Amino acid sequence: MLLLQLLLQGLQTGALYALTAAGFALIFGATRIFHFAHGTAFTLAGYVFLFGFTGGLPWWAAALCGIAVATLFGIAMERLVYRPIQRHEGSFFTVFVAAFGVAVVVQNLIGMLAGRGFASVDTELSRASEVLPEVFLAPVFWIAIGVAVALFAALSAFLTRHPAGVALRALAQNPDLIRTYGLSSNRLSVLAFALGSALAAPAAILTAMTSGLNEAIGHHAMLISIAATIVGGVGSLRGAALAGLMLGVAESLALAVVDTQWAEGVSFFVLFAFIIFRPSGIFGVVQTR
Amino acid sequence: MIAYLMNLATIVAIFGILAATLNFIIGFAGIFSVAHAVFFGLGAYAGAQVALLLVPDALLACLVGAAIAGGLSLCLALPALRVRGEYFVAASLGLQMMAATLFAEVKPLTGGIGGLVGIPRPTLLGVQIGVLPVAVAALALILFLTARLQRGAFGRTLQSIRDAESAAEALGKNVAAAKTLAVAFACAGAGIAGALFALHLSFVNVESFTMDQSVLVMAMVIIGGTGTLWGPIIGAVILLSLPAGLAFLPFIPATEVGAVQQIIYGLAMTLLMIFRPAGLVGDLSKGRSTA
Amino acid sequence: MFGPLIARRALLGTALAAPFIRPSFAQGSDPYVIGTLFPMSGPNAEYGKLFTDGVQLAIDHMRAENLLRRPVRVQSEDSQALPQQAVIGMTKLINVDRASWVLTGFTSVSKAVAPVADRARTITVNGGAVGPDLERLSPYFWNVIPLAHLETRAIFPFLIRRDLKRVALIYVDDPFGDAILQLMQREFPAAGGTVAGVFSIPRAQQNFGAVAARVRQARPDAVYIASFGAQQPQIIKGLRDNGVRQPLISYSGINIGSVLSLPEAEGLIFTSQKFDFSAGDALTRRFAADFRARHGADPAIYNTNYYNGTRLFALLAAELERENKPVNGDTLRETLLRIREFDLVGGKASFDEHGSMTAAIQINEIRGGRMTPIAG
Numbered sequence: 001m002l003l004l005q006l007l008l009q010g011l012q013t014g015a016l017y018a019l020t021a022a023g024f025a026l027i028f029g030a031t032r033i034f035h036f037a038h039g040t041a042f043t044l045a046g047y048v049f050l051f052g053f054t055g056g057l058p059w060w061a062a063a064l065c066g067i068a069v070a071t072l073f074g075i076a077m078e079r080l081v082y083r084p085i086q087r088h089e090g091s092f093f094t095v096f097v098a099a100f101g102v103a104v105v106v107q108n109l110i111g112m113l114a115g116r117g118f119a120s121v122d123t124e125l126s127r128a129s130e131v132l133p134e135v136f137l138a139p140v141f142w143i144a145i146g147v148a149v150a151l152f153a154a155l156s157a158f159l160t161r162h163p164a165g166v167a168l169r170a171l172a173q174n175p176d177l178i179r180t181y182g183l184s185s186n187r188l189s190v191l192a193f194a195l196g197s198a199l200a201a202p203a204a205i206l207t208a209m210t211s212g213l214n215e216a217i218g219h220h221a222m223l224i225s226i227a228a229t230i231v232g233g234v235g236s237l238r239g240a241a242l243a244g245l246m247l248g249v250a251e252s253l254a255l256a257v258v259d260t261q262w263a264e265g266v267s268f269f270v271l272f273a274f275i276i277f278r279p280s281g282i283f284g285v286v287q288t289r
Numbered sequence: 290m291i292a293y294l295m296n297l298a299t300i301v302a303i304f305g306i307l308a309a310t311l312n313f314i315i316g317f318a319g320i321f322s323v324a325h326a327v328f329f330g331l332g333a334y335a336g337a338q339v340a341l342l343l344v345p346d347a348l349l350a351c352l353v354g355a356a357i358a359g360g361l362s363l364c365l366a367l368p369a370l371r372v373r374g375e376y377f378v379a380a381s382l383g384l385q386m387m388a389a390t391l392f393a394e395v396k397p398l399t400g401g402i403g404g405l406v407g408i409p410r411p412t413l414l415g416v417q418i419g420v421l422p423v424a425v426a427a428l429a430l431i432l433f434l435t436a437r438l439q440r441g442a443f444g445r446t447l448q449s450i451r452d453a454e455s456a457a458e459a460l461g462k463n464v465a466a467a468k469t470l471a472v473a474f475a476c477a478g479a480g481i482a483g484a485l486f487a488l489h490l491s492f493v494n495v496e497s498f499t500m501d502q503s504v505l506v507m508a509m510v511i512i513g514g515t516g517t518l519w520g521p522i523i524g525a526v527i528l529l530s531l532p533a534g535l536a537f538l539p540f541i542p543a544t545e546v547g548a549v550q551q552i553i554y555g556l557a558m559t560l561l562m563i564f565r566p567a568g569l570v571g572d573l574s575k576g577r578s579t580a
Numbered sequence: 581m582f583g584p585l586i587a588r589r590a591l592l593g594t595a596l597a598a599p600f601i602r603p604s605f606a607q608g609s610d611p612y613v614i615g616t617l618f619p620m621s622g623p624n625a626e627y628g629k630l631f632t633d634g635v636q637l638a639i640d641h642m643r644a645e646n647l648l649r650r651p652v653r654v655q656s657e658d659s660q661a662l663p664q665q666a667v668i669g670m671t672k673l674i675n676v677d678r679a680s681w682v683l684t685g686f687t688s689v690s691k692a693v694a695p696v697a698d699r700a701r702t703i704t705v706n707g708g709a710v711g712p713d714l715e716r717l718s719p720y721f722w723n724v725i726p727l728a729h730l731e732t733r734a735i736f737p738f739l740i741r742r743d744l745k746r747v748a749l750i751y752v753d754d755p756f757g758d759a760i761l762q763l764m765q766r767e768f769p770a771a772g773g774t775v776a777g778v779f780s781i782p783r784a785q786q787n788f789g790a791v792a793a794r795v796r797q798a799r800p801d802a803v804y805i806a807s808f809g810a811q812q813p814q815i816i817k818g819l820r821d822n823g824v825r826q827p828l829i830s831y832s833g834i835n836i837g838s839v840l841s842l843p844e845a846e847g848l849i850f851t852s853q854k855f856d857f858s859a860g861d862a863l864t865r866r867f868a869a870d871f872r873a874r875h876g877a878d879p880a881i882y883n884t885n886y887y888n889g890t891r892l893f894a895l896l897a898a899e900l901e902r903e904n905k906p907v908n909g910d911t912l913r914e915t916l917l918r919i920r921e922f923d924l925v926g927g928k929a930s931f932d933e934h935g936s937m938t939a940a941i942q943i944n945e946i947r948g949g950r951m952t953p954i955a956g
Binding site for chain 1: 626753779780781782785786787789790791794796797810811812813817822823838843
């Protein structure tokens with residue numbers, strides 16, 4: 001029963017990882033920007049939700065505020081940080097350092113304004129009950145799975161049906177193509193940042209209800225996103241989501257055998273092995289760079 | 290006061306070595322490693338164990354640190370041979386996170402979070418010495434070697450790999466050997482810095498070798514100017530002293546000093562990248578910088 | 581994880597500021613410098629605030645009383661509760677600020693700075709960490725808090741009496757957690773209990789669902805939590821949310837606001853040194869009243885310990901001033917060993933030959949978000 005319990009818990013964690021990672025993968029695929037501050041959008045969304053909710057807003061309004069702030073943060077990063085750097089052909093490493101600086105700033109601002117340390121939303125939704133003998137599930141499990149499935153359905157509909165979505169996918173494969181056909185890749189890049197950052201918000205909100213937030217939580221979200229994007233195959237949203245889910249499950253199942261402190265090392269060992277032996281990831285196309 | 294200034298100079302020299310060696314693979318070979326602290330750590334643990342178990346000889350500690358870090362640099366060279374760009378960054382990230390786990394868990398060798406305490410003071414040929422002269426000598430040696438390598442045939446090979454890998458290969462350059470050698474040189478340098486760091490602080494633990502440290506060293510290189518000889522050193526001095534002035538601003542409440550320091554620090558990192566992306570030194574020597 | 585570690589560069593940097601500072605020599609009307617080496621940023625910053633509040637109140641009181649001839653200045657360095665930053669901050673406090681007295685906390689930090697304190701003969705006082713091996717680190721390293729072996733041992737008979745004989749231990753993977761683990765495995769069976777399972781967690785762990793599943797499988801009567809800082813409320817919530825219904829047990833480190841205000845922490849049992857703020861001597865009453873007036877809340881144990889840690893310096897230095905002796909590590913130590921017993925908040929406190937304070941332990945329960953003593 002322990003294994004079943006760990007599997008289910010892994011699915012819940014994995015669903016949240018999948019959402020965050022898909023956001024990162026969307027941005028990276030469409031803009032080739034290694035958005036190191038993706039975790040910051042996650043942190044911001046979580047804290048805005050937390051303050052909205054504890055401040056008396058209904059849950060949906062607080063959640064909308066969280067999503068809005070994450071989206072605005074993504075757009076601001078694109079406009080104010082990444083675009084000026086790319087205008088003078090900054091190497092991707094320059095971008096990485098700039099984004100890291102932003103992550104440090106926001107983390108400390110949150111620490112100063114919201115207080116340092118643990119913060120969580122108190123809700124009945126995270127309280128588990130015994131569904132099978134020895135297997136405990138909280139309502140938030142079903143919410144996490146449901147939200148992830150719904151958002152992925154919506155996202156894939158958007159990417160395949162809506163012209164802007166199709167353009168985003170095209171951008172991921174070949175930016176020159178878009179320019180030739182006259183679509184502004186600038187506006188698409190803003191769209192990618194808005195969508196990608198918004199995708200991190202639901203995971204952050206659910207995390208605020210379950211394991212709680214702290215001002216440094218964005219780093220974990222970001223590392224997992226990078227790992228999932230690479231393992232899943234750069235350019236493949238489906239790959240990133242699946243890899244995120246797998247990382248969550250693997251991290252949880254590993255605990256049946258080893259102590260918790262090895263879980264992270266195991267995740268990154270998987271990442272390292274993938275890069276050496278299958279750099280294109282699960283779904284990716286082999287790229288010569 | 291003198292002791293204190295020497296302490297500072299030693300820390301600057303040690304981070305200067307780290308920044309200079311990282312700059313060597315980033316600036317001259319285009320290998321963007323986020324795992325430099327791993328080799329710093331390997332050198333530090335090796336040096337600390339030599340001092341604890343054998344003799345606290347600075348030279349021996351440095352040599353062992355360099356040998357172990359340089360030997361294990363294959364872990365970094367392997368992905369560098371297979372992938373480039375973001376993939377390599379992610380691979381080095383994976384290496385960094387794995388190494389941090391190992392450093393924290395292989396307690397017989399590293400002491401875990403508790404670290405290795407009471408490392409004896411260094412000696413050279415039986416005479417007790419400070420770390421500073423050794424660190425400065427090592428830094429000078431590494432800068433000298435970097436300058437020589439950069440101008441020589443090996444440097445040109447590396448730069449051609451950085452600018453156009455397939456072209457370099459087509460011209461008959463042995464890309465694999467050149468990359469492996471460059472990585473080994475840089476990592477051995479980081480190992481020396483690590484051994485000196487262990488001897489200097491008389492204490493090492495995993496927290497000095499996390500990804501955060503790697504990013505700090507990387508930022509020194511980028512802010513100073515990649516691919517320049519002095520840029521990384523200047524970057525090290527600036528990044529080490531930038532928050533220092535802030536610590537003495539009286540209007541910051543004591544409880545917020547740490548946070549304010551970091552905010553200004555992070556802001557400076559971002560703004561520099563937006564407005565002077567070639568780094569501080571890179572601008573002065575046009576055409577040399579790659580950022 | 582590297583999130584909390586970002587400020588290392590800040591601290592390395594602080595070290596570079598030396599040229600801007602005039603070296604001060606402890607003479608005439610130069611202030612005594614009390615250095616504080618607390619986590620002021622990062623996940624343990626909550627403690628830094630608690631510690632600093634206690635120090636600040638003690639300084640204000642000693643100024644109001646004109647206890648010392650020379651003024652006192654507090655110099656704060658951010659340790660982030662991490663050893664390396666602490667060593668660098670400690671070096672600065674000793675060499676630049678010429679601190680006469682350094683206050684610190686956290687087991688790993690204390691173990692890292694103790695050799696530095698020893699070399700410089702600077703009295704360093706811990707009021708927060710409880711790792712049992714802090715007792716004999718150095719003649720110049722003292723504790724104004726009863727260490728964990730005193731606390732943890734005191735709860736063993738209580739657990740047996742309550743028929744909580746199978747205890748699972750969740751411990752943080754660092755020197756403090758290791759110390760509790762060893763103590764538990766060595767002494768709990770001797771007291772008549774069984775260690776039903778031990779589960780180590782890294783310091784940056786956030787999600788405890790899976791650990792909870794393993795704890796449930798171990799079928800303990802109670803769960804002992806040995807962690808500190810922001811992680812504690814997360815462990816409690818993670819266990820309670822995931823079907824661990826057994827009583828939770830812990831030590832004085834759990835007595836922080838973010839735990840007390842957590843609904844899931846209701847009923848948690850923990851040890852602490854004995855305090856009675858309502859009755860007692862004038863010093864204790866003034867401390868409690870002024871603290872409430874200033875912060876609008878009852879003082880926590882840590883506020884008290886660091887108040888005492890600061891107060892102890894004032895008492896020793898006042899004694900030395902009276903005798904016209906210089907105030908330094910050796911004279912402070914001599915005076916401590918000569919007097920041994922001091923009037924501190926919470927009553928008379930006595931120190932043993934290692935400079936560790938001994939105190940009676942009480943057992944508390946969290947009831948309605950407040951610490952309530954239930955057994956002495």
